[in-house]
Amino acid sequence: MTTLAGVADVLRSVRKEAGLSQEALARRAGVSRTTVASVFTGSEFLGLVCSI
Numbered sequence: 001m002t003t004l005a006g007v008a009d010v011l012r013s014v015r016k017e018a019g020l021s022q023e024a025l026a027r028r029a030g031v032s033r034t035t036v037a038s039v040f041t042g043s044e045f046l047g048l049v050c051s052i
Helices: 004-017 022-029 033-041 045-051
Strands: none
Touching (some): 022 033
């Protein structure tokens, strides 16, 4: 089973490979930078998955 921390690590790697800051990713996703930061710490991940 994949952990939330593992998912956050993968997302962080993909963001960095794309050359995006958290701010740039937030703009593209239409969310705040704090939401993006929360996803990377795992605190918002469950809410995002539930909203899909």
